């Protein structure tokens with residue numbers, strides 16, 4: 001039985017809880033709520049000064065969600081849903097942060113969160129069947145269960161360019177933007193990186209800066225957001241039958257309630273394909289355009305290439321300078337194999353006289369100097385450099401807790417030396433009572449994360465309560481189950497086009513990181529069914545003691 005005891009540590013002695021959660025974002029907020037209801041004592045440890053996770057850290061201009069906010073919300077409490085109204089189709093970072101603060105207040109979550117506290121090491125204590133967590137602030141923690149809700153996109157990638165320390169101007173990271181904002185008026189600004197954060201911030205930085213130079217290595221597909229109020233057709237569906245709408249999302253492929261398309265590209269005429277594409281382009285809905293054009297768009301190179309061509313055509317009509325337009329057109333990955341971005345004046349920004357695009361494929365950056373950035377061909381004097389260079393995704397924050405030591409002194413970094421291995425993206429063999437929320441091997445970043453987080457939290461908390469009620473104290477994935485899940489992951493990946501792209505999904509954006517497609521590509525609904533089946537078959541693939 002899990003002891004329901006909790007004692008605040010006297011200095012030096014450990015805080016004793018049933019469950020320690022690391023992180024206080026979407027996942028790390030829902031966890032304490034569910035764990036308390038299950039009668040388990042909990043502490044959440046959070047490096048930041050308040051709740052919010054992603055939405056606490058990413059305060060750069062233009063930061064927004066790219067899944068419509070009515071879908072990117074908690075769904076566990078219908079009363080919470082009706083107590084909050086989103087003001088826009090794609091809410092801004094301040095509004096999402098307010099929402100998460102509202103949730104923390106509503107369920108009185110902050111009393112179980114230790115802020116400004118980073119977990120630095122974690123060790124399984126075999127003799128006592130408990131995890132011991134070291135922190136950089138205050139008492140260590142002793143817990144029966146250790147849950148990492150540390151986020152898939154929470155470890156910013158350090159700059160890879162020499163000379164950053166020599167630069168005499170100001171340096172900012174989109175993923176660690178100052179809380180009181182940055183005044184860029186009259187400044188010569190460089191933005192390095194054209195992933196989602198770059199694409200969101202560039203139009204607003206261009207409006208402020210005297211001159212903006214964008215350094216682009218790989219162009220991304222960006223689709224118009226057409227932001228505004230939540231679309232009336234989606235709102236009617238949601239309000240007409242909220243429970244059915246949410247259930248459809250949970251059973252869908254991407255965590256947003258759209259049906260599986262049946263028509264394949266070659267069954268449609270050119271005119272029909274164009275009409276479908278134009279309708280999708282006009283909707284401003286990332287998931288719609290990613291899933292609803294034709295059935296083979298994510299699995300067949302030719303079916304996918306048709307969409308790439310249509311989007312490149314759009315870029316060509318928006319961007320006036322042909323050379324700039326050509327540089328902005330992606331050719332190196334299938335549409336959707338890398339997370340596409342939402343565009344609010346992104347492509348149009350390159351028509352401004354104060355914006356220059358530097359194509360690093362033609363002139364790589366050589367160094368950052370005291371006065372700016374030097375490429376193979378030119379030097380750019382700037383006052384400010386903004387790094388929008390992304391994250392060490394999915395495993396970065398997990399591996400940053402180092403070492404995580406499991407059974408027989410095994411370290412997680414050793415087990416993952418050839419890439420992350422997990423069972424269901426939730427657990428790792430040899431690491432009893434250890435869970436990850438939206439870990440590598442789960443649909444995570446290929447989905448509406450709000451839906452995936454709720455599914456993981458519900459599954460884990462339900463299991464912990466069931467274990468306690470049945471008198472078990474440990475749960476651990478078997479090596480066999482983990483190897484089987486790895487094979488199933490690989491089989492699913494072979495069927496999609498993700499294998500054809502070098503992306504942060506595969507670790508390709510981080511030098512030296514082992515290449516492996518980290519998210520599960522089989523879809524949110526099928527994944528949920530598998531997790532449910534594991535339970536209905538007596539915790540298939542787990543050893544309980």
Ligand code: FAD
Pocket residue numbers: 022023024025026027028029045046047048052053054055056058063064065066067072117118119120149150151152153154197397400401437438447448449450453
């Ligand atoms: P996070 O929100 O990342 O929270 C993890 C927390 O753990 C952080 O606060 C971090 O400080 C803390 N932490 C990490 N390591 C430690 C440690 N060792 N000790 C203590 N604390 C630690 N997803 C979508 O589905 N739709 C979107 O539209 C969308 N938009 C996004 C926009 C941006 C700019 C970014 C960066 C991500 C976006 N995402 C989106 C993904 C987003 O990360 C998830 O939707 C979600 O917010 C993740 O919640 P989380 O609680 O799992 O992790």
